[in-house]
Amino acid sequence: MEELQRLFGMEKATIIQAQIKPPDPTNDAQDRLIWHKSRTGKYSVKEGYRQLSLLEQQRIPTPRNIxxxxxxxxxxxxxxxxxxxxxxxxxxxxxxxxxxxxxxxxxxxxxxxxxxxxxxxxxxxxxxxxxxxxxxxxxxxxxxxxxxxxxxxxxxxxxxxxxxxxxxxxxxxxxxxxxxxxxxxxxxxxxxxxxxxxxxxxxxxxxxVLERQQNQDHQQLLKIPGYEVSKEDWQLVVDASWQQSGEAGMAYLLYELGNVSE
Known part of the structure; x- marks a missing residue:
């Protein structure tokens, strides 16, 4: 039912579902594929190419223009x-x-x-x-x-x-x-x-959330009176400490910031 609603909408899907009849158990006929564009019901490369050419001429817009x-x-x-x-x-x-x-x-x-x-x-x-x-x-x-x-x-x-x-x-x-x-x-x-x-x-x-908090901490530390650490130097120190010990590396950096030399 979901597939019918997606393809045809709720109203038409309800009508279609009401017209579907259960299979006849006495009918043992086998299903077969039919190419409805052909009078014989058989597919051919020539007919397939012709149908593609017609679609190109009509320039049908794609429904998924995103x-x-x-x-x-x-x-x-x-x-x-x-x-x-x-x-x-x-x-x-x-x-x-x-x-x-x-x-x-x-x-x-x-x-x-x-x-x-x-x-x-x-x-x-x-x-x-x-x-x-x-x-x-x-x-x-x-x-x-x-x-x-x-x-x-x-x-x-x-x-x-x-x-x-x-x-x-x-x-x-x-x-x-x-x-x-x-x-x-x-x-x-x-x-x-x-x-x-x-x-x-x-x-x-x-x-x-952690990344957002770290960015806020970076901005606050760069403004601490008495320390002149450029943004480029700060980034290098953060990367070096972070790779070694994660959050512990960040804690070490905050503590040793005053000892960072140029």
Whole structure:
């Protein structure tokens, strides 16, 4: 039903579903592929080329024109580049989700490998699959997945328009970790673990808070009376101490700042 709603909308999907009849158990006829552009029902390279030429002449616009969305995402300096690239691929339909692969290679099943209940398109993968629903339910973001549109661009735009910077971070990192968790199921045959995903998202957020606090501390220390440390020298000292002992290195730097010589 989700797939019908995504393709035709709620009203038409309801009409279609009402007209679907259960299979006749007495009819043992086998299904067969038919090329409906041909009078014989058989596909030919010549006919396929002709249809492609007609589409080119009509210049049918793509429904996934995400130029505006990409400009917005690219302006989010608070999101790391690899996650921004992932968001762009998600919105442009470039992720190797089962439904996208099935359109190119019909032998690949379009079903979601996590739940096996619906075709795996973007909105199902990130919002409607039971595993994804559990992640959003136990996360910090108050996101009601049953209210999400079936179109991923509309869902993404609608949600991010209501969030502040921290909310957008939380939303983006959750999508990223959901995708990684889904890939572990499909490619490595691991169990989908919503708790692990939530923990990874929380680590992202804690890292952002720590980085923000460090930047504030840097600015305060550069203004301490009696110490003249240039921004370039400060950065070198921070990098050297941080690589050695992490937070302990930062504590050592704060204590020894007065002994730093030119």
């Amino acid at each position: 130029g505006v969305q990409w400009e917005v995402i690219n302006g989010w300096k608070f999101i790391v580049p690899k996650v921004k690239l992932f968001l762009w691929r998600m919105l442009s339909g470039a992720l190797p989700i089962a439904n996208n692969l099935h359109r190119r290679i019909t032998t690949i099943s379009p079903l979601c490998q996590r739940c096996g209940q619906e075709n795996e398109y973007e909105a199902h993968c990130f919002f409607f699959c039971p595993g994804s629903r559990r992640v959003w339910f136990q996360g910090q973001l108050d996101l009601r997945t049953h209210d999400q549109p079936l179109d991923i661009i509309q869902a993404f735009t609608q949600t991010t328009s209501l969030l502040d910077e921290d909310g957008i971070k939380l939303f983006s990192y959750t999508l990223w970790e959901l995708w990684k968790g889904r890939n572990e199921v499909v490619m490595q045959h691991k169990r989908f673990d919503p708790t692990k995903i939530t923990r990874a998202v929380n680590n992202w957020m804690r890292g952002d």
